[in-house]
Amino acid sequence: MTRSVQIYDTTLRDGTQAENFNLSVTDKIRISHKLDNLGIDFIEGGWPGSNPLAVEFFKTMQGETLKHAKLVAFGSTRLFSNPCQEDKNLQALLDAKTPVITIFGKSWDIHVHDALRIELEDNLLIIEESLAYLKPHVETLFYDAEHFFDGFKKNHDYALATLGKAISGGAECLVLCDTNGGMLPHEVQPIIERVQRFVTERSKTVTLGIHAHNDSETAVANSLLALSLGVTQVQGTMNGYGERCGNCNLTSVIPALGLKMGYECESVKNIDRLYDTAMLVDELANLPHNKYQPYVGRSAFAHKGGIHVSAVKRNPLTYEHIEPEKVGNVRRILISDQAGKSNVLHKAKKFGIDLDPNSPIAASIVAELKNLENQGFQYEGAEASFELLMRRAIGAQANFFTLRGFRAINSKRSMDKPPETEATIRVEVGGEEVHTAAMGDGPVNALDKAMRKGLTQFYPALEEIELVDYKVRVLSGQHGTGAKVRVLIESKDKYEQWGTVGVSVNIIEASWQALVDSLTYKLMRDEQRNATKN
Missing domain, CATH: 3.20.20.70 (Aldolase class I)
Structure with missing residues (x-):
């Protein structure tokens, strides 16, 4: 009954x-x-x-x-x-x-x-x-x-x-x-x-x-x-x-x-x-979603360990109590220092990358991934950076621009006024070097503005990017203010949202790495969409 x-x-x-x-x-x-x-x-x-x-x-x-x-x-x-x-x-x-x-x-x-x-x-x-x-x-x-x-x-x-x-x-x-x-x-x-x-x-x-x-x-x-x-x-x-x-x-x-x-x-x-x-x-x-919540959390059907991923690919019931689609959720395969070849192959398939399971490239990607995460990189919230890493490994990543140098200057000229930040960059696009500067609300914002100012004359679509989240994590307290930091940036355009990561002892350098990946990912995705249309 x-x-x-x-x-x-x-x-x-x-x-x-x-x-x-x-x-x-x-x-x-x-x-x-x-x-x-x-x-x-x-x-x-x-x-x-x-x-x-x-x-x-x-x-x-x-x-x-x-x-x-x-x-x-x-x-x-x-x-x-x-x-x-x-x-x-x-x-x-x-x-x-x-x-x-x-x-x-x-x-x-x-x-x-x-x-x-x-x-x-x-x-x-x-x-x-x-x-x-x-x-x-x-x-x-x-x-x-x-x-x-x-x-x-x-x-x-x-x-x-x-x-x-x-x-x-x-x-x-x-x-x-x-x-x-x-x-x-x-x-x-x-x-x-x-x-x-x-x-x-x-x-x-x-x-x-x-x-x-x-x-x-x-x-x-x-x-x-x-x-x-x-x-x-x-x-x-x-x-x-x-x-x-x-x-x-x-x-x-x-x-x-x-x-x-x-x-x-x-x-x-x-x-x-x-x-x-x-x-x-x-x-x-206006509250953050609890990613670890049963059924509706983003981690409710997320798999990180290589053995788990391998088993789930064969039969999801091995590590899932229900099908995630039943409650409107999705299965996620995470990339981390616990990842094995199964994780990498799963991501390659998701990204549309043809990767031979027996190829030494797959093994090298796993090795590089573990080395980078040992340095402090984390790709669970930065899949865009990981996709770029994979495409570079197989030689399928276009070089849209090359950084030649940057400088960020903070100055406070009056105690009753906020600090002023100016960023200057030099980038090369197709053999042509561009030198631009911009003011911003802090060094990261200034760098972002300077980069777009220099690159939009070549790639107008970069104006569509919106920075929606910016997180900084101190990785170790051993060195005090000299500790490494990890920067996670969340960006979006009219099509999708993506995450990128950077790690350095210098917060501006880490931010720069994440920003470069964000812009590169946008250009790559636009190139893919245009190729599909044609």
Whole structure:
């Protein structure tokens, strides 16, 4: 029998409580449509009673159309001092005009006494009355039992009593929350089983959900366990964002449900959109993507060791638990000092280079690669530099220009003004030497400008290059300020994005190496594209 589950996303509310995670109203609308396309069942848009941004979002969303997902407004039970019809929080929930409302209430007696500062019976009253007041005005009504697991462990009779009042108030799904994120899987199972018996005795229609935080690194495990026990709704966020250590990561839950546990939901049908959705959330939040994240990380299906690569080429199941394409990701073969001939041959095929496996050139490329990485070069994030290295090894790399010399001068003429940087270069193109200079924001920027100034008269397409990232890594602290540095540069044009690398004890020299590779790669790729057209 196929089981179904509801996916409830709270990235736009709980996720935005993460440190350094901020979204504009426009960002939230874009993410809402992306989640809808993925097949998320419920999208929690925020707490309309908490801030003007949330109010604006819900107002704007009234003019938007979602194909599958239902928008959810989130809030709390009424204040004990306010009757429901006068409670601003409940009125804000209704004003949001969403088809679904989720409210949370206190399950842990310590929170009733110390946070709300009311009696235990008073808390039971506001849970039931708040839900009953909202019920006639909304299509679907959920109840989040905040701190339920901790509350159950301290006073299980009272924790269960709060659920009883939520059932009486009209909640359709009771969501058990591990708000502090401290639960371990072996603790979760007996509590859920006890709750299931309690709920079954009182209702045949009320379902259960799970809302787990990740402070013990078990949010996904706890959620999957809960679902295996019969819980039918899982709440979480894209990429696991959330307060403190984050929430249950839906990008791990969804593929586990669909590809491993046999569950059905709309998100499983569209699971090949998972990677793109995860990346969009990071992009709009302006946060770096966690490359080591399961399923949707760039390293999730990356292979580095030569033995691994050789095996994966024969049968990917040897070192991959699923096919990366199923979640929209791709397999990557990394080039590193652990690489063997299999890695090099794989890259050669990817780059369109005809390399005989038995050729001494293949062995020499491996040897050169290991020698360069021993010096500090790293090609995992600089495949463009490695492709140039391979093409030079087989004698297939055109010499577009030759460096004859460069100079970069920094000067600070006034303490209340920024430094001035000037770079001068001499390059030779087709036997003609060009001598140019340019000012820039620092020596690397100045060198980049001077190079393009000199080369664009021969190669106008170099104007299309945009430098999108620049990283410097000190390779060894043994020599203090005389240590080697590695510079990684990420560049792009209208066609693609590529990475290049340089290493030196001089940061300007290392930057120069990476810049030269970047420009050379651009010229090579344009030459290849033109050849294909012709």
